[in-house]
Amino acid sequence: xxxxxxxxxxxxxMPTAAGQxxxxxxxxxxxxxxxxxxQEIKGWDTATPIPNTPxxxxxxxxxxxxxxxxxxxxKRLHMEAVVYGNTTxxxxxxxxxxxxxxxxxxVVDAVSDVYNITVDQIKAAPDFGTSVSTEFVRGxxxxxxxxxxxxxxxxxxxxxxxxxxxxxxx
Amino acid sequence: xPVDLSQFHQTFFEESFEGLEVMESxxxxxxxxxxxxxxxxxxxxxxxxxxxxxxxxxxxxxxEFTHVMESLLDKLRSEECPVTQGSVDLLLHxxxxxxxxxxxxxxxxxxxxxxxxxxxxxxxxxxxxxxRGSVTVSPVPRTTEAADAGGAARGWHIKFRPxxxxxxxxxxxxxxxxxxxxxxxxxxxxxxxxxxxxxDLDAEACFLGWGLMLHGAIPRTQIAEIFEWVESDCDLxxxxxxxxxxxxxxxxxxxxxxIQSADPNPDxxxxxxxxxxxxxxxxxxxxxxxxxxNPSAGDAxxxxxxxxxxxxxxxxxxxxxxxxxxxxxxxxxxxxxRIDKLRDGLIQLARNTxxxxxxxxxxxxxxxxxxxxRFPRLVRDMSQQLCKKIDLTVSGEQTxxxxxxxxxxxxPLVHLVRNSLxxxxxxxxxxxxxxxxxTGHLHLHAYHEGGNIVIEVTDDxxxxxxxxxxxxxxxxxxxxxxxxxxxxxxxxxxxxxxxSTAEMVTDISGRGVGMDVVRRNIKDLGGRIEIKYxxxxxxxxxxxLPLTLAILDGQLVRIGRHIYIIPLVSIVxxxxxxxxxxxxxxGKGEIYKLRAEYVPxxxxxxxxxxxxxxxxxxxxxxxxxxxxxxxxxIYIDELLAQQQVVLKSVETNYTRVQGISGATILGxxxxxxxxDVPGVLELSRRVVPVGFRTDTxxxxxxxx
Numbered sequence: 001x002x003x004x005x006x007x008x009x010x011x012x013x014m015p016t017a018a019g020q021x022x023x024x025x026x027x028x029x030x031x032x033x034x035x036x037x038x039q040e041i042k043g044w045d046t047a048t049p050i051p052n053t054p055x056x057x058x059x060x061x062x063x064x065x066x067x068x069x070x071x072x073x074x075k076r077l078h079m080e081a082v083v084y085g086n087t088t089x090x091x092x093x094x095x096x097x098x099x100x101x102x103x104x105x106x107v108v109d110a111v112s113d114v115y116n117i118t119v120d121q122i123k124a125a126p127d128f129g130t131s132v133s134t135e136f137v138r139g140x141x142x143x144x145x146x147x148x149x150x151x152x153x154x155x156x157x158x159x160x161x162x163x164x165x166x167x168x169x170x
Numbered sequence: 171x172p173v174d175l176s177q178f179h180q181t182f183f184e185e186s187f188e189g190l191e192v193m194e195s196x197x198x199x200x201x202x203x204x205x206x207x208x209x210x211x212x213x214x215x216x217x218x219x220x221x222x223x224x225x226x227x228x229x230x231x232x233x234e235f236t237h238v239m240e241s242l243l244d245k246l247r248s249e250e251c252p253v254t255q256g257s258v259d260l261l262l263h264x265x266x267x268x269x270x271x272x273x274x275x276x277x278x279x280x281x282x283x284x285x286x287x288x289x290x291x292x293x294x295x296x297x298x299x300x301x302r303g304s305v306t307v308s309p310v311p312r313t314t315e316a317a318d319a320g321g322a323a324r325g326w327h328i329k330f331r332p333x334x335x336x337x338x339x340x341x342x343x344x345x346x347x348x349x350x351x352x353x354x355x356x357x358x359x360x361x362x363x364x365x366x367x368x369x370d371l372d373a374e375a376c377f378l379g380w381g382l383m384l385h386g387a388i389p390r391t392q393i394a395e396i397f398e399w400v401e402s403d404c405d406l407x408x409x410x411x412x413x414x415x416x417x418x419x420x421x422x423x424x425x426x427x428x429i430q431s432a433d434p435n436p437d438x439x440x441x442x443x444x445x446x447x448x449x450x451x452x453x454x455x456x457x458x459x460x461x462x463x464n465p466s467a468g469d470a471x472x473x474x475x476x477x478x479x480x481x482x483x484x485x486x487x488x489x490x491x492x493x494x495x496x497x498x499x500x501x502x503x504x505x506x507x508r509i510d511k512l513r514d515g516l517i518q519l520a521r522n523t524x525x526x527x528x529x530x531x532x533x534x535x536x537x538x539x540x541x542x543x544r545f546p547r548l549v550r551d552m553s554q555q556l557c558k559k560i561d562l563t564v565s566g567e568q569t570x571x572x573x574x575x576x577x578x579x580x581x582p583l584v585h586l587v588r589n590s591l592x593x594x595x596x597x598x599x600x601x602x603x604x605x606x607x608x609t610g611h612l613h614l615h616a617y618h619e620g621g622n623i624v625i626e627v628t629d630d631x632x633x634x635x636x637x638x639x640x641x642x643x644x645x646x647x648x649x650x651x652x653x654x655x656x657x658x659x660x661x662x663x664x665x666x667x668x669x670s671t672a673e674m675v676t677d678i679s680g681r682g683v684g685m686d687v688v689r690r691n692i693k694d695l696g697g698r699i700e701i702k703y704x705x706x707x708x709x710x711x712x713x714x715l716p717l718t719l720a721i722l723d724g725q726l727v728r729i730g731r732h733i734y735i736i737p738l739v740s741i742v743x744x745x746x747x748x749x750x751x752x753x754x755x756x757g758k759g760e761i762y763k764l765r766a767e768y769v770p771x772x773x774x775x776x777x778x779x780x781x782x783x784x785x786x787x788x789x790x791x792x793x794x795x796x797x798x799x800x801x802x803x804i805y806i807d808e809l810l811a812q813q814q815v816v817l818k819s820v821e822t823n824y825t826r827v828q829g830i831s832g833a834t835i836l837g838x839x840x841x842x843x844x845x846d847v848p849g850v851l852e853l854s855r856r857v858v859p860v861g862f863r864t865d866t867x868x869x870x871x872x873x874x
Contacts, residue, residue, distance in 0.1 A: 069820075
């Protein structure tokens with residue numbers, strides 16, 4: 001791979017959905033995020049809550065001198081909340097949105113695995129109408145006999161931040 | 171392989187701008203007729219290196235222009251040409267122009283080639299005169315000299331008022347005026363009545379009109395020809411001059427600057443020179459606007475660091491490495507007997523860390539002279555414009571201050587200086603009448619005090635006129651007609667947004683920002699401004715700023731299990747409250763009677779929707795804060811320590827949060843939020859108190 005291609009890979013948003021995915025568990029289902037976006041995985045520790053923010057923002061933490069907001073992914077995806085246990089981890093991701101690149105942490109039930117997923121493994125998510133929100137889903141991937149839901153992480157955060165800003169202005 | 175020169179552009183521009191600053195201050199101390207050869211040498215060197223650099227990068231316009239400047243400086247250096255006020259003024263203009271030209275090349279925007287051409291011609295003219303051994307150098311074109319001969323010949327009276335968009339059509343009034351002057355003797359007066367206040371000024375619009383007297387028997391068609399291209403873009407009146415109305419009709423209606431009589435001081439012809447340009451207002455306006463753009467454009471710019479500071483930093487890092495290796499050695503085979511060594515090591519580590527922090531911050535520090543250096547020029551220009559005699563002294567210019575603070579300080583400081591020059595220092599005659607020295611004195615002084623830097627702008631002018639301020643405030647309805655005010659409240663008035671200084675006197679101070687903006691800017695920097703004055707004897711404006719924006723003094727406070735930080739600068743006092751002094755307005759807003767005034771109570775737990783220890787007002791603490799000129803009492807559970815905190819941005823990875831200016835990391839590694847006091851007060855006005863809460867707040871988020 002020459003330098004130019006390397007640059008392309010890091011600066012372009014993923015052109016295809018194929019690649020390596022880190023998967024984690026939320027309410028028994030496996031979700032995947034593009035592994036190139038993962039900065040680190042750390043155990044859950046307390047976060048300092050920010051006033052007047054949406055419920056799914058757990059607060060902010062100190063990640064080696066940088067202030068990083070923490071999103072409860074269960075709450076973000078409108079799932080039932082659970083008490084954090086000893087497998088609860090924070091996946092720190094680099095997300096890109098309107099305001100540039102941000103570093104954010106996502107609380108998930110547990111991390112699972114890393115898969116190589118090819119294009120032909122990925123299927124588009126079926127339309128559930130309004131009953132299930134699929135706007136954050138990049139696609140569904142079949143890995144062995146399991147199904148992994150690939151998340152569109154930028155989408156998740158952009159609408160989230162927009163909502164937070166909305167909350168501020170009201 | 172060809173070298174890509176563009177990577178050096180940034181350095182070239184930085185060096186050139188620095189060079190221009192050196193040149194400007196060099197020119198200002200140049201005494202006509204008695205110039206020190208070394209100071210001219212310095213000027214020459216700067217011009218030479220700009221010329222060299224620009225030709226290397228192929229900026230030919232800059233090269234050509236500096237070449238002419240350089241030639242003149244060379245003549246001055248070799249004393250072939252005498253140093254006169256005229257040539258110094260012209261060189262100052264050229265420095266301004268060069269600065270604009272450099273900025274234009276850097277930002278890839280166009281610049282006023284017309285002005286450049288004119289300056290170049292004038293420079294060349296002086297050069298020519300120098301060769302002929304002429305002593306008198308007059309950069310004033312002959313067009314204005316003809317004034318005295320007024321009334322001698324028949325001619326035309328031309329009223330020329332371009333429409334606003336004239337400049338954007340590619341036409342420039344200046345060459346037209348020049349062509350007119352070729353036809354015969356031309357008297358020019360400018361109509362600046364349409365000129366807006368400075369903040370409304372659009373540099374690309376033409377706000378000026380001209381009244382022109384063209385003397386001599388000239389066919390009307392020749393005049394019409396000159397205006398042929400702009401006929402549809404201007405109001406034009408060409409009337410023959412009646413012999414007896416010559417002088418009077420030179421002035422079109424409206425506010426007129428008669429060029430010939432503008433300056434009582436014959437050897438100061440700077441005003442005249444600039445008046446022949448598009449107009450003094452427009453000319454200077456554009457320079458100012460461009461200058462103001464510079465700091466923002468330079469935000470991403472680099473910083474030059476003194477090598478000593480760099481060495482100090484490297485030393486500290488070296489020590490840190492030693493401490494680290496010592497500690498890791500202790501850690502490798504640790505025994506209880508070595509606990510003392512460990513403690514020593516940790517103490518050393520703490521010291522190293524503190525030193526490292528200080529050295530890093532010192533790198534960001536620049537002497538305030540970077541900001542002060544522009545004032546000699548400003549004072550010189552303004553005092554000529556205002557016909558005042560003003561002496562400027564500067565002290566403490568080596569005081570260091572954070573680069574970011576320094577950049578943001580410039581505008582407020584300029585405003586204060588302008589204010590002092592315009593409103594503070596009186597005209598020479600007035601000063602004489604008050605038995606004061608005719609020459610007013612303005613002093614800029616900077617010094618460190620505790621963790622703050624204090625910058626004082628002192629003048630020996632009239633001070634504040636209390637009666638006048640009160641009268642103004644009543645006229646504007648800011649205070650009631652018969653309301654009496656305490657001394658410090660009167661000071662407050664001049665910072666009132668509606669109380670613009672522009673209304674008070676002339677257009678000079680009105681062109682900048684108002685005092686309310688000055689104060690807001692300074693507050694944004696975490697500082698405050700104080701006024702001391704003696705009526706009739708002078709006034710001092712003192713700006714107090716924290717040394718750096720990255721660190722602030724904070725008061726840690728606790729509500730329930732949450733810890734917040736209130737910046738110490740905004741705290742007035744903290745007290746325990748007796749319930750009998752608290753009353754409610756219409757059962758809702760709580761008011762506390764603090765001695766002679768009433769302050770609203772902000773229950774922070776309501777604003778932030780967290781659970782406090784107690785809601786009873788007497789069991790907590792009321793922290794009286796001031797934000798945006800208003801006071802309020804913030805109710806909290808407990809005061810904790812006061813400490814310096816490092817400001818971290820929440821916005822970088824999240825978004826702006828109202829009421830929060832940032833976060834910091836406490837000693838135990840947890841994050842605490844820093845309150846933005848004005849934001850919290852603003853927020854509290856929107857939050858409905860408990861018990862009156864409507865159902866709009868479904869998201870009660872942070873409750874424990």
